[in-house]
Amino acid sequence: MAVKEGEGCPFCEIVQRDDEDAREVYRDDHVVAFFPTDPAVLGHTMVVPRKHVPDIWSLSEEKAAHLARATVRLAGAIREAVHPEGLNLIQSNGEAATQTVFHLHVHLVPRWGGDAMGPIWPEETDYSEDRKDHALRAVREACRSLSSDV
Template sequence: MPTSDADCPFCAIVRGRDSDAREVYRDDFVIAFFPTEPATLGHTLLVPRQHVGFIWHLSDELAAVLGQATTRLARAVHAAVEPDGLNVIQSNGEAATQTVPHLHIHLVPRWDNDNIGPIWPSETDYTEDQKDRAWSAIRDECRTLMS
């Protein structure tokens, strides 16, 4: 049974308590809807019905469901609005620009002339030592967590 947070606006949509929500899909595990202020026409959010704040709290089972729903929704968005491209964005925490603390995946149709700028910096200046330390730390965590 899905759990929810009484103060979460996405949980209100899950419960059917937001009459302004432009829902495009719902099943036992996920819901997809338009955000109030879409970045482009067709911008769609996908959320688990269960209240999960961050990707690191997501169960492997629900992650698999979200992955499958994301690819199916991407096909639907692509067929419906025929974009030149598509960003799939999932942010966690305030530093990553997450504004609603309910895990959500943005599917953002992109066109060559849209108003969204690049999402990556044109260059970075990390030293090889910094990159090696990050690589080593993440590799070690992967060996621990994924074995």
């Protein structure tokens, strides 16, 4: 069952230190990082903004910058601590993308060959060139309104 914004948000409880079972690893003025209850692999860490933000479309660029900096720093800490062979960053938005807690979060998932995660991409897709070109044109058009100062 998906947990929606506001009351009962388990990540807000962690941010407010109301979850005594939380395995918090990092906290600053902008984010909190913790181990999920059921990690995909050991060292799996989640980073959340301290302010409730349901998804990436609700995230300001300023808060995104804080989240990105913390994510990079935590990736380095995970590398130092558990020595993975690789790392997945996973950030899902909406039920169709498997978001189940509607408080924006980034998963840092250390990876090793043969680990419990398995592959995260389909082995093959079957999109026609016309469909790929249509998607390309639509995204390019949407990007025209973006600022180039990023």
